[in-house]
Amino acid sequence: MAGIVANNYGSFxxxxxxxxGAELTDTNGKKYIDFVSGxxxxxxxxxxxxxxxxxxxxxxxxIHIGNYYTSDTNIAFAEELxxxxxxxxxxxxxxxxxxxxxxxxxxxxxxxxxxxxxGGNRKTIVSLxxxxxxxxxxxxxxxxxxxxxxxxxxxxxxxxxxxxxxxxSAIEKTxxxxxxxxxxxxxxxxxxxxxxxxxxxxxxxDAARKAGALVIIDEVQTGMGRTGTLFASLAxxxxxxxxxxxxxxxxxxxxxxxIFGGKAEDVFVAGDHQSTFxxxxxxxxxxxxxxxxMLKPAFFEHVNKVGKLIKETVLSxxxxxxxxxxxxxxxxxxxxxxxxGDVQKKCLENGLCVSTAGTKTVRFLPPLIITESQALEGLKxxxxxxxxx
Ligand SMILES: Cc1ncc(COP(=O)(O)O)c(C=O)c1O
Numbered sequence: 001m002a003g004i005v006a007n008n009y010g011s012f013x014x015x016x017x018x019x020x021g022a023e024l025t026d027t028n029g030k031k032y033i034d035f036v037s038g039x040x041x042x043x044x045x046x047x048x049x050x051x052x053x054x055x056x057x058x059x060x061x062x063i064h065i066g067n068y069y070t071s072d073t074n075i076a077f078a079e080e081l082x083x084x085x086x087x088x089x090x091x092x093x094x095x096x097x098x099x100x101x102x103x104x105x106x107x108x109x110x111x112x113x114x115x116x117x118x119g120g121n122r123k124t125i126v127s128l129x130x131x132x133x134x135x136x137x138x139x140x141x142x143x144x145x146x147x148x149x150x151x152x153x154x155x156x157x158x159x160x161x162x163x164x165x166x167x168x169s170a171i172e173k174t175x176x177x178x179x180x181x182x183x184x185x186x187x188x189x190x191x192x193x194x195x196x197x198x199x200x201x202x203x204x205x206d207a208a209r210k211a212g213a214l215v216i217i218d219e220v221q222t223g224m225g226r227t228g229t230l231f232a233s234l235a236x237x238x239x240x241x242x243x244x245x246x247x248x249x250x251x252x253x254x255x256x257x258x259i260f261g262g263k264a265e266d267v268f269v270a271g272d273h274q275s276t277f278x279x280x281x282x283x284x285x286x287x288x289x290x291x292x293x294m295l296k297p298a299f300f301e302h303v304n305k306v307g308k309l310i311k312e313t314v315l316s317x318x319x320x321x322x323x324x325x326x327x328x329x330x331x332x333x334x335x336x337x338x339x340x341g342d343v344q345k346k347c348l349e350n351g352l353c354v355s356t357a358g359t360k361t362v363r364f365l366p367p368l369i370i371t372e373s374q375a376l377e378g379l380k381x382x383x384x385x386x387x388x389x
Pocket of ligand 1: 095098100132134135219220221246
């Protein structure tokens with residue numbers, strides 16, 4: 001109800017009461033095709049029977065235990081996730097910002113360990129212009145967009161600098177022995193669905209490593225199958241020391257993860273970082289169900305097939321108002337000449353949920369299980385909205 005839930009979001013006046021697969025239902029029984037998935041979260045769709053069964057079984061067994069102890073579900077998910085990524089350890093938390101906060105602390109401690117006998121000056125974290133890493137004070141500062149550093153929330157922590165993605169000439173002058181970590185998204189989600197050039201990403205990660213810094217890839221949005229593989233950075237061969245994940249990791253139960261190995265493996269010791277809810281068994285049960293589904297042979301094939309269908313269909317319209325389409329798996333950005341917010345509103349009126357990113361982009365992040373016919377049905381509504389706005 002307006003005024004009681006804090007108005008931090010500027011939400012639309014639509015209240016959903018149910019959902020199934022890639023479809024949502026509002027209080028009036030109206031159906032919507034979901035191209036948003038709760039901002040890249042409901043990767044297995046709504047009311048997924050496998051996820052519901054796993055969560056129900058875990059609720060009956062144990063919802064929460066706390067980190068004085070361990071739980072079998074928590075240990076099992078940690079083992080499965082590290083095996084799937086080739087990493088050594090995982091710190092579980094509750095959101096993307098928290099996963100990045102953990103990675104920032106890890107990087108700072110790593111830099112301190114590396115430089116403490118020489119003045120302790122290895123403190124700087126390099127991130128990309130146009131990036132987004134969260135809304136806590138430190139992750140806002142790690143975000144390479146000035147609009148996320150307004151005076152009203154100042155002061156921000158020191159020790160962050162930014163590099164322009166895809167600019168090879170910037171790499172050499174950026175990385176030196178003051179840098180403890182390089183932090184990047186493989187596709188900048190909130191920044192506008194900007195694909196970072198693979199050759200540039202490799203060169204920047206190599207330069208960071210050569211300078212003695214950790215490579216941290218923020219896969220909060222690109223990870224857990226969104227871009228057509230489990231993690232984009234692994235598919236791109238970036239060889240990260242740290243991957244951060246959240247959003248779809250537990251299929252809709254709040255969860256984040258800072259997954260690490262390589263030079264980062266032994267940096268954290270007991271007491272360095274903690275969270276009451278971190279590794280909560282209910283979230284871990286969701287995580288296990290999601291990961292098991294994604295590791296089935298045809299899962300990513302489907303994601304890439306539907307992603308390609310959406311991109312090719314939008315391009316085939318040859319509409320003047322569409323200036324560019326960028327896509328990796330089911331993370332799709334469409335630049336348009338109209339206001340993305342107006343198109344989003346029109347789509348919603350006509351039964352399609354879409355999101356926006358950057359200043360000129362409509363963004364699609366549908367459930368990864370969306371069918372081809374649902375995708376085409378949603379695209380019809382999107383095209384009509386473009387024609388009418
Ligand atoms: C790349 C990236 N990092 C971090 C975050 C922050 O995640 P959360 O909202 O779960 O804190 C987001 C959220 O959109 C994101 O896209």
